Amino acid sequence: MTAAALQLDLHPAVEGGLQLEVTDVRPETEDILCITFEDPLGGPLPPFVAGSHLVVQYGKGANAYSLTGSGDAPSQYSISVLRCDGGAGGSLAMHGLAVGDRVNVSRPRSSFAPVANAAHHLLIAAGIGITPMLSHARYAAEWGGDASLIYVYRPGAGAHVAEARQLLGENLTECNGRVRFQEVLAEALTSQKLGTHLYVCGPDSFMETVLAQARSLGWPKARLHSEAFGAAEFDAGDPFTVSLARSGMKLEVPSGVSLLEALENVGKTVPNMCRKGICGECSLTVLRGKPLHRDLYLTDQEKSENTTMMCCVSRSEDQELELDL
Numbered sequence: 001m002t003a004a005a006l007q008l009d010l011h012p013a014v015e016g017g018l019q020l021e022v023t024d025v026r027p028e029t030e031d032i033l034c035i036t037f038e039d040p041l042g043g044p045l046p047p048f049v050a051g052s053h054l055v056v057q058y059g060k061g062a063n064a065y066s067l068t069g070s071g072d073a074p075s076q077y078s079i080s081v082l083r084c085d086g087g088a089g090g091s092l093a094m095h096g097l098a099v100g101d102r103v104n105v106s107r108p109r110s111s112f113a114p115v116a117n118a119a120h121h122l123l124i125a126a127g128i129g130i131t132p133m134l135s136h137a138r139y140a141a142e143w144g145g146d147a148s149l150i151y152v153y154r155p156g157a158g159a160h161v162a163e164a165r166q167l168l169g170e171n172l173t174e175c176n177g178r179v180r181f182q183e184v185l186a187e188a189l190t191s192q193k194l195g196t197h198l199y200v201c202g203p204d205s206f207m208e209t210v211l212a213q214a215r216s217l218g219w220p221k222a223r224l225h226s227e228a229f230g231a232a233e234f235d236a237g238d239p240f241t242v243s244l245a246r247s248g249m250k251l252e253v254p255s256g257v258s259l260l261e262a263l264e265n266v267g268k269t270v271p272n273m274c275r276k277g278i279c280g281e282c283s284l285t286v287l288r289g290k291p292l293h294r295d296l297y298l299t300d301q302e303k304s305e306n307t308t309m310m311c312c313v314s315r316s317e318d319q320e321l322e323l324d325l
């Protein structure tokens, strides 16, 4: 394949990124594979902050995966991928990688970074949601941060457990069942020092349970952070209305239909490429209302400003949003 053809085949979400070589493939559990990439010439890789992810191309698609290693002067990037047999094929493609394969990846992107002035970082992970937390825990260990982790996993199916134990010591609480987790969560949410930030990653329903409980106990929204896995994991979402300021149109966005699809259905063209919340192409300006951000493109800071949203995956927290469209 010529260089020009290779360039044409690049997924938009990895344009301007790197071509790396697979240097290690190691089963972490029966269903989770840990894959390491390095520069083929052995060069250093761009540094990244804890909680960053990498978009990896597979065929014509691309998926985002949390980086589990240290972002300080890295010579390799590591991701851990759960095999999803009924998914879009990304995880199966990752599980098919072998040492020596070349992959196109984005530069690391941060949307789940530790908050610098937090008094404590309360990390809560379920299943493969451990991956960004590992990077947070590593960062805390390297830089003397104050962090604790509650890790929920099925007996025998926990990934990176030994690493988490080594990084966190007594600040790690492992839960193998729902009842135990509920007890631990209730205790953790009511006993944190002032200024603690909470970070949660796992299945949607798990994250929603944790966040709802924290909110009901008075945790300010600005101290709650969550990391979704990507569009494939999203639920259908609640219906909402958008009003389009420039054309004066009002539009209903039903549950199960993305804002991008709703706009396309009425003939509104919005540039888009990945339709997974990772490339940033479908960005829209929000004039009023609070988006429910579900993308991996905007930073936490950009999300908190609520002036931009990725319409391929994000929805609305308010009944109505007004867009500059």
Ligand code: FES
Binding pocket: 271, 272, 273, 274, 275, 276, 277, 278, 279, 280, 281, 282, 283, 295, 297, 310, 311, 312, 313
């Ligand atoms: S199309 Fe890529 S972020 Fe929406």
